[in-house]
Amino acid sequence: MSELRLVRLIEPDGSASGDDRYALPAPGELLEHYRALVRGRRFNEQASALVRQGRLAVYPSSHGQEACQVAAAAVLRDGDWLFPTYRDSVAAVERGVDPVEVMLLLSGDWHCGYDPMRHHVAPQATPLATQLPHAVGVAHAARLKGEDTVVLALCGDGATSEGDFHEALNFAAVFRAPVVFLVQNNKYAISVPLARQSVASSLAAKGEGYGMPSALVDGNDVAALTAVLGEAVRRAAGGDGPTLMEADTYRMDAHTNADDASRYRDDAEVTEWARRDPLVRLRAHLRAAGVLDDEEERAIAESAEQTAAYLRTGLSADSEPDPAELFAHVYAGPAPHLAAQAELLAAELTAEVHS
Amino acid sequence: MSELRLVRLIEPDGSASGDDRYALPAPGELLEHYRALVRGRRFNEQASALVRQGRLAVYPSSHGQEACQVAAAAVLRDGDWLFPTYRDSVAAVERGVDPVEVMLLLSGDWHCGYDPMRHHVAPQATPLATQLPHAVGVAHAARLKGEDTVVLALCGDGATSEGDFHEALNFAAVFRAPVVFLVQNNKYAISVPLARQSVASSLAAKGEGYGMPSALVDGNDVAALTAVLGEAVRRAAGGDGPTLMEADTYRMDAHTNADDASRYRDDAEVTEWARRDPLVRLRAHLRAAGVLDDEEERAIAESAEQTAAYLRTGLSADSEPDPAELFAHVYAGPAPHLAAQAELLAAELTAEVHS
């Protein structure tokens, strides 16, 4: 069993924690992460704004969880796979997927707007925990093929209660599949607080029941996350099997814009967590270390602004997907039984145009 | 967390183990358990014989696991509930259900041949682990009603891999429901050995992931089982919530008569486990303690023989359930939409008689 003492490398005030197990990443690397954090935060803000403007139907923001998002993308090597949920848009973008394509799910254009095979980013999963067995399958397949591919699978604290979470972890352990499970424990499943989800000492403690090493990490400390996840990725790639990781973090926004968090939590709690913000902390650290100055900050903000602008522009057009697509992808081969239905729709659309 | 050191009170050779946590039950109590073990063994043999004679379609025997069966029934108080699986016929019988009624499932007469409400014995569950959430529901209901009812739910090692196992244990822990989960780890799920089911240090170790106390018990030692289960039942009744118990035991027979165990296990393994037989061990212990003599043994064997005879007689008649029952219980109220179908069948049967 791994030690379940929380791993933290940078304190909320930016000072180094001094951990005997993990070294602090180099300043250059941390600066890179800071760039990504700012980009991620800006992305979250922009997406939320697009909801208010009616350009997106809904957006489950990862505001406050950007360190997890950034770390999840950062620790993977070329060829590795990421399995994100609906809340993990930033991780998908950091992994290289076009931000506008990521958002097509929420703009209502199509279910998955990007090519999962291109960046090895699975479609964002909506049915909770269902993506976890897929992640194990991809990993097990890689192993059978003799590749050292690693799969990083994300889920929330609520999702750990689902049967699929259990089955996936057990399969991974029994098959020694190269998967890293990262549970972003943001304390809520919509309105349901962690205490009503689990009474275990931690979610990471679930590893023991599968014979799987596990770790508990400060989920707002990108340094700790990359250090611990990086190690898990290396172990998986080396044939040492899966790891369960719990990131201690917090969902700063409501579940989505459609949610009213005041019904189930106090503002005080949110304020308390704001003090542990992942950006603030790393900024303070880098400022103190002298690797981040005003000019650099301006450059970083500007580059984040570019991502935001790209997203705005990409989603501002009144795109209208082709109705014929409804029938195009259901089956690979010709689908004779859908032909009559496709024709009916086509005829209606023609009639519409002509009337 | 409970200690996961195996609890054993009587050694395979019958000598007392001397445990610092649990006291050996009184000799009179042990003699009662011995009677039950002999009865259970005889029941298993009789049922297997009835399969060979074509009176039962199939029988999943608990030969070798009788200590678990007997203990599960013994530790419950009036009003407590038992949730058995297809392999737990002996436990149901020990709990007071008519042996012939228990066997109606396997004779093909009906699905559940007894009244679950009468003895608080749920229908024997076939779909694995699905009974566990029901057990939690009964327990939670009892708690809401302010009753001190305890529910003992049985399942196998294989069933621990199912999602329902996970969901049930988590619900029980979060709701502090008065349930005792007893996993009979008999080392196989049909042909699949434990090592391919789980790589955890033990199945009891799964308790930690739910924040639930757990224990690992010698499943062929009825003394240890009743001691540890009895404590768990008392704790549950006292409002201290659920317990996960793993019984270390062995399935001596094939999965069912239809199974060919030679395809996946060595006889040597079976022989090895025969040395740890639950009856042999308790017999040696009681003999040495002077509470079991030849005469008593004869009486016990005779009484077991009576159960066997009852079973034989009860299942020898060529019973033929009434086809009208097919429609009688699907709905409580009148089922107008089934009336035409019931009439069709009735007309066919009348025609058959008249031709």
Added chain:
Amino acid sequence: MTATKLTMAQALNTALRDAMTADESVVVFGEDVGPLGGVFRVTDGLTETFGEQRCFDTPLAESGIAGLAIGMAMNGFRPVIEMQFDAFAYPAFEQITSHLAKMANRTRGRVRLPVVVRVPYAGGIGGVEHHCDSSEAYYAHTPGLTVVAPATNADAYGLLRAAIEHPDPVIFLEPKRHYFTREEVDTATPVPPIGQAVVRREGRDATLVAYGPSVPVALAAAELAATEGRDLGVVDLRSIVPFDEETVLAQVRRTGRAVVVAEAQGFASVASEIAARIGERCFHHLEAPVRRVTGFDIPYPPPKLERHHLPSPDRILDAVDALQWDET
């Protein structure tokens, strides 16, 4: 003052309140049904009014929720559980199919399970994937289940009361897109019996058969048709199982023509069943084949395309036009 304007969510909430007040054994649980009041607010305020023991949040696990309900029903309660969205009931499919539906039968009626499974149902709300399925066929095909789908807010109230009083498990399908539609509801109206269809509109020329969210669409089509001089009747099934064959067949026999309207994909669906039955039992009354207007046999479309998938009044009228009218 029992008659008042309520949204369907409010009507359902009132039904839950009234049932919980009338019967102490009624409990409500599921995901986010407690302090939040459910994502559609159907359970709004129940925890506050009745306490945490009567309305509570569970861990996030649908099979566990259904299983818990079964166990609680075995021990004297009448659980009303919520599946957050239609497609999120699928993890509970084994519990529903192998246990909830079968328990009474397998125990010769000794264990009855008066459980109501509330399912926010079907589409038309611009929801992303997995939020708009129409799953009634899965349940309707499963013997032992009673399947109910209200189309009006008054029926939402009345049928939910009836479902909670019902001795057998009921799958209760709530058309999502009407949650926030306001209509007159009189809670003093007698509770309609489960298994009884209602003729929403009499019509001489053809009969539209619909249920749940398709009823208003069928009625809209009938309105339109009337302006063109065609008199269409509309039957609202209300219960899918038991299916009220008599009411449906009587209407179709009178008109000689029928169109079945349903939002779910059509293959091997409830619409297939209705069409097959009409074909079988009204054979000599039919002037034209029974037509079906259903969703296409495709996964539910993304929001921007859903209107192409959903049965529309126009599509229904096209089907009516195809009923081989003799224009002489």
Added chain:
Amino acid sequence: MTATKLTMAQALNTALRDAMTADESVVVFGEDVGPLGGVFRVTDGLTETFGEQRCFDTPLAESGIAGLAIGMAMNGFRPVIEMQFDAFAYPAFEQITSHLAKMANRTRGRVRLPVVVRVPYAGGIGGVEHHCDSSEAYYAHTPGLTVVAPATNADAYGLLRAAIEHPDPVIFLEPKRHYFTREEVDTATPVPPIGQAVVRREGRDATLVAYGPSVPVALAAAELAATEGRDLGVVDLRSIVPFDEETVLAQVRRTGRAVVVAEAQGFASVASEIAARIGERCFHHLEAPVRRVTGFDIPYPPPKLERHHLPSPDRILDAVDALQWDET
């Protein structure tokens, strides 16, 4: 020597062997499929021949099995998974419905899942509860799935080969009661395309439409009818989805009468669909309503009563008799 007498289990085993030999990406897994060779011995010897990496036992969890297959298919494999019995596939329902069926569509065809889900299917073997379900309607109603049900051992071989080569997920329904029936199988016969029904028997008077285990029952009924001077044709669907409408409709148009035979409970079933389609597309050819002979709308009966539930030749002939024959 490619033609030989094989049981259906052996025919399926041979198909798996041949597919695994032909294509390295084919892997087989599930519960007890390894050293035991499956409870019906369909995977007998595969681990021995192809090694543990190509045929292996998983932990006991059907959702996990289906999910693992999806992931492996995403990464280059063609998994063939076994659900031990029909009803034990229900825990995998969410994986099958929300992912296996939808993945290609949601990713615009970029992720294709060539997964075969083998399901020992239906009853007639005296199995206890949960071992004899007929679940084809659940799958056939789910867009994105291809659903296949062989009726002969030759088709068992050929269709399983076709299913494994198929680019889309296939639910492969194996009629349990024929596992140990011996028939001639020629493995050199070209693999039949999925989606093509076959006329098993030409007949002038009426058409019986069946699939899977009901085909031999329909053929037996036709034999009996012949002795009474009635000439019945039998169409074997082979694929339920895609449904070969042309073949079925052509036969029914010729005979003007049809009986649909299926073992599953009838309400909202595949039989409903077939009857509805025939009614819709052959309206002017029909001399009598389409009749259905299906299982009753009840949970599958206990062994001693199953014969009352299953469609029998007699029950089919009664339905045929009811087809409003003009005896003049």
